């Protein structure tokens with residue numbers, strides 16, 4: 520028996536569909552982890568930016584598939600929020616394999632890394648975030664696993680000590696780090712492919728923003744997307760967070776649509792300036808200017824004075840400030856540039872003790 524649906528059936532199924540979609544969207548907005556997972560691109564076509572890197576990776580993947588071998592171990596480095604984890608997920612999808620995601624601080628005890636290595640299947644990808652924070656023991660367990668796909672285990676004590684070589688399936692390790700320089704030489708040498716992720720252009724970020732808004736059913740104009748992109752510090756993670764905040768403002772104060780004006784008003788309220796700097800960035804730069812005559816001043820002194828920890832300053836604030844030319848790193852500490860004075864609206868500048876006016 521076939522059932523012919525009447526118009527009301529269609530209407531109620533459309534309503535049910537819409538409800539289902541809004542439940543999914545509500546889940547996306549539930550917390551940061553859900554949000555990132557909902558909007559994470561799964562294919563090279565939907566992954567915006569990093570075009571040179573994407574082209575190289577596509578060739579590497581095609582070659583590995585032709586040879587029917589797992590990919591070489593890969594290391595991605597670059598500032599946080601540029602899509603290292605996302606890219607690893609795209610690679611897994613493209614290779615048609617599972618990916619297990621962990622981070623170095625979670626691999627504290629030998630059994631943590633041994634457990635995860637032993638759970639891998641042929642061809643699978645193990646992604647280790649913040650790999651520069653791996654401890655010595657975990658690193659030494661990884662060396663033979665990466666090189667020869669073996670786990671070297673020792674049993675017994677002193678004179679009765681025995682080494683067991685346990686074979687592992689051929690897997691691919693993808694490591695990600697914000698600090699390539701802190702990786703030990705032997706670990707870095709075991710990666711066949713090393714790539715740096717670059718900051719995104721305003722156009723690329725604007726595409727990321729439009730895509731995210733589309734997934735979340737948020738109406739946005741091209742100018743609105745560019746206004747958010749301009750203040751996103753070249754970083755998709757920041758751009759996506761700002762979309763959420765601006766969408767809240769658009770919904771509460773306007774009709775829900777993100778226009779250039781709505782985006783600018785909302786970002787002004789959030790105290791994110793037209794370079795994308797927030798209060799922490801500004802207090803860091805102002806401190807160097809006002810208390811240390813433009814620098815140089817040590818990072819520990821800066822951290823103590825503004826009440827942030829050194830790691831947050833080094834990993835989160837500094838990469839963009841350095842790239843934007845608002846901060847310099849010297850052997851004697853951090854110093855600002857003429858551009859910093861100009862951007863923060865100072866009339867007198869002081870560089871290396873030389874005072875001048877704009």
Ligand code: ADE
Pocket residue numbers: 558559560565566567568601602605727730755756759
């Ligand atoms: N969201 C975060 N990173 C992205 C990217 N590179 N492309 C599209 N959406 C993203």
